[in-house]
Amino acid sequence: VRAASWLERELDEQPDALARLLDAEAERAVELAAVIDAARPDYLLIASRGSSSNAARYAQYVLGSANRIPIAFATPSLYTLYGTPPRLDGSVVIGISQSGASPDVAAVVAEGGRQGRPTIAITNDETSPLAAAADHTLPLHAGPERAVAATKTYLNSLGAVALLSAALARDERRLAELREMPQRVAAQLERSREECARLDAYADAEAATVVARGVNYGTAFEVALKIRELSGVLVEAYSVADLLHGPIAALGHGRLAILVAPSGSASASMAECAAALRERGAALVGISDDATVLARVDTRLELVPGTPEWLSPLVAVLPGQVAARRLARLRGIDVDRPLGLRKVTLTR
Amino acid sequence: VRAASWLERELDEQPDALARLLDAEAERAVELAAVIDAARPDYLLIASRGSSSNAARYAQYVLGSANRIPIAFATPSLYTLYGTPPRLDGSVVIGISQSGASPDVAAVVAEGGRQGRPTIAITNDETSPLAAAADHTLPLHAGPERAVAATKTYLNSLGAVALLSAALARDERRLAELREMPQRVAAQLERSREECARLDAYADAEAATVVARGVNYGTAFEVALKIRELSGVLVEAYSVADLLHGPIAALGHGRLAILVAPSGSASASMAECAAALRERGAALVGISDDATVLARVDTRLELVPGTPEWLSPLVAVLPGQVAARRLARLRGIDVDRPLGLRKVTLTR
Numbered sequence: 001v002r003a004a005s006w007l008e009r010e011l012d013e014q015p016d017a018l019a020r021l022l023d024a025e026a027e028r029a030v031e032l033a034a035v036i037d038a039a040r041p042d043y044l045l046i047a048s049r050g051s052s053s054n055a056a057r058y059a060q061y062v063l064g065s066a067n068r069i070p071i072a073f074a075t076p077s078l079y080t081l082y083g084t085p086p087r088l089d090g091s092v093v094i095g096i097s098q099s100g101a102s103p104d105v106a107a108v109v110a111e112g113g114r115q116g117r118p119t120i121a122i123t124n125d126e127t128s129p130l131a132a133a134a135d136h137t138l139p140l141h142a143g144p145e146r147a148v149a150a151t152k153t154y155l156n157s158l159g160a161v162a163l164l165s166a167a168l169a170r171d172e173r174r175l176a177e178l179r180e181m182p183q184r185v186a187a188q189l190e191r192s193r194e195e196c197a198r199l200d201a202y203a204d205a206e207a208a209t210v211v212a213r214g215v216n217y218g219t220a221f222e223v224a225l226k227i228r229e230l231s232g233v234l235v236e237a238y239s240v241a242d243l244l245h246g247p248i249a250a251l252g253h254g255r256l257a258i259l260v261a262p263s264g265s266a267s268a269s270m271a272e273c274a275a276a277l278r279e280r281g282a283a284l285v286g287i288s289d290d291a292t293v294l295a296r297v298d299t300r301l302e303l304v305p306g307t308p309e310w311l312s313p314l315v316a317v318l319p320g321q322v323a324a325r326r327l328a329r330l331r332g333i334d335v336d337r338p339l340g341l342r343k344v345t346l347t348r
Numbered sequence: 349v350r351a352a353s354w355l356e357r358e359l360d361e362q363p364d365a366l367a368r369l370l371d372a373e374a375e376r377a378v379e380l381a382a383v384i385d386a387a388r389p390d391y392l393l394i395a396s397r398g399s400s401s402n403a404a405r406y407a408q409y410v411l412g413s414a415n416r417i418p419i420a421f422a423t424p425s426l427y428t429l430y431g432t433p434p435r436l437d438g439s440v441v442i443g444i445s446q447s448g449a450s451p452d453v454a455a456v457v458a459e460g461g462r463q464g465r466p467t468i469a470i471t472n473d474e475t476s477p478l479a480a481a482a483d484h485t486l487p488l489h490a491g492p493e494r495a496v497a498a499t500k501t502y503l504n505s506l507g508a509v510a511l512l513s514a515a516l517a518r519d520e521r522r523l524a525e526l527r528e529m530p531q532r533v534a535a536q537l538e539r540s541r542e543e544c545a546r547l548d549a550y551a552d553a554e555a556a557t558v559v560a561r562g563v564n565y566g567t568a569f570e571v572a573l574k575i576r577e578l579s580g581v582l583v584e585a586y587s588v589a590d591l592l593h594g595p596i597a598a599l600g601h602g603r604l605a606i607l608v609a610p611s612g613s614a615s616a617s618m619a620e621c622a623a624a625l626r627e628r629g630a631a632l633v634g635i636s637d638d639a640t641v642l643a644r645v646d647t648r649l650e651l652v653p654g655t656p657e658w659l660s661p662l663v664a665v666l667p668g669q670v671a672a673r674r675l676a677r678l679r680g681i682d683v684d685r686p687l688g689l690r691k692v693t694l695t696r
Binding site: 050269 | 398412432433435561581593595600
């Protein structure tokens with residue numbers, strides 16, 4: 001019997017890890033919401049890299065729509081390489097990093113502090129340089145993550161953003177919806193594991209494109225990153241709108257496209273995108289619970305129905321994680337240390 | 349003799365188009381800088397799609413470092429699909445669109461107006477819906493663009509951003525540097541045209557990755573977009589920092605990587621990236637005038653030396669445009685209407 005990889009264990013830990021975060025940090029989220037409210041910010045500046053940038057994309061949609069707060073993403077090289085940080089008046093500065101060890105993310109948060117802005121670290125390590133640089137920390141409670149590919153820390157970063165959004169909105173209904181997510185995550189993982197062999201036909205794919213719109217824009221990037229870092233397949237991500245602005249040109253002739261399309265405001269647009277891609281001859285995989293989308297794809301990775309749209313990124317990423325692990329196994333790759341990657345990248 | 353394509357003519361028109369913009373709009377840029385100064389914005393919100401988003405990425409670096417103004421990118425679907433636009437207090441809203449016909453870009457600018465924010469359109473069509481939605485327009489003066497792939501409108505969008513930055517900084521030296529650019533663009537086009545056969549070995553490539561850092565981050569995306577829409581090759585773009593965070597895993601085994609690395613603050617980091625990619629066995633193309641970078645790549649697309657770093661994106665995109673045209677020709681594609689694309693995309 002083969003010992004389970006760290007990746008497999010950490011994938012399976014996700015429902016418990018999310019439940020731990022929600023139990024432990026609901027009160028702190030209310031305190032942090034008070035810090036943000038008191039600053040009356042014109043916008044939040046988020047610094048992040050890798051998977052954490054995909055959680056930042058989730059924040060842009062959720063905080064933008066539920067809390068009406070604009071989000072700007074920091075360009076860390078302005079703070080490090082060029083040494084010319086922008087004026088941050090009117091902002092609250094948030095760093096998201098599972099390890100908290102990225103020097104450039106910490107540099108943005110430290111500059112926020114120097115300019116007198118309130119700063120918050122969202123990190124899995126309360127003793128990290130990022131946590132030390134920030135006024136306040138929202139710990140992820142994911143437990144140690146040993147696999148190179150982030151899974152439970154990504155899910156909990158989404159959970160932390162959702163918790164903050166519900167606290168800022170003082171919205172008890174949303175908080176209750178969030179509290180149901182560990183159960184939904186468990187159900188989705190079980191379903192996705194049962195269906196993962198559906199992707200075996202694509203084991204030899206050289207490249208793929210992941211497409212989404214709206215609140216799942218970040219999910220598309222995270223699914224692309226997961227497949228790429230685990231399997232070595234070259235995968236990119238686009239919003240529907242940007243795809244139609246030119247990049248769709250490359251997606252004919254049997255090219256592989258993965259649509260992330262939970263039911264909701266974006267699904268009509270995603271169904272149209274499926275039709276346009278099918279017309280061009282692309283091979284289509286659909287991560288969806290929307291009947292129209294599922295009817296238009298070649299391969300269905302079904303989502304458990306009934307998840308509120310604003311929380312759909314917490315389940316929609318899971319079939320992507322499972323698919324990435326499966327593709328890597330089929331290609332004979334060590335999923336805990338794929339292609340010589342290290343866990344922490346120290347870009348300055 | 350084959351008639352020149354629109355794309356070829358428009359590529360060649362770029363030095364004249366840029367000179368037209370700089371001659372016609374230097375004064376208006378000063379007026380717009382006064383509008384922005386008067387608003388004392390905490391940040392600028394930019395709405396854009398496609399190539400214009402790559403000009404927006406340039407704005408993020410140039411206005412961030414030279415003018416210390418943070419830039420946030422709008423997520424148009426919050427304004428259209430979800431109908432829940434964020435509060436835009438403290439912002440000046442800028443729409444960039446060569447056609448001015450993208451409804452979602454105009455929707456963001458219109459919302460800025462409804463919320464009482466100053467709004468500016470940067471567009472090649474002063475009679476477009478975008479121009480109508482904005483308080484002020486900075487026209488691009490590129491002349492009609494008939495090819496699907498944007499070339500001269502992209503260059504002039506960069507020129508407009510540079511003009512605005514120099515005006516905001518009241519920096520005569522920078523303005524003088526900008527006025528030398530039409531000449532540099534002409535010299536670069538000539539050089540790149542002479543060298544374009546160097547890429548013929550890659551005519552059958554299925555995929556490529558473009559990498560840059562700092563002020564040329566947007567150039568990487570624009571080169572990727574140009575190659576993709578003209579040739580059908582699947583091309584993606586990354587900053588060095590994000591590449592090292594995982595996606596580098598896919599870049600071994602003869603995969604094609606294109607480094608955009610003009611000399612300057614980012615070139616040491618790009619030279620390190622070249623070494624890391626070479627070690628993994630990637631095939632490397634370098635768009636550079638930096639000796640260390642050029643020594644580490646397989647194929648050199650050389651930049652004319654001496655361009656100030658902040659203006660390097662105006663020349664660094666040109667070898668990419670020329671390469672994209674060449675790859676398309678080698679693949680037998682009609683560069684004026686590649687793969688069924690239309691000129692204007694009307695995403696709502």
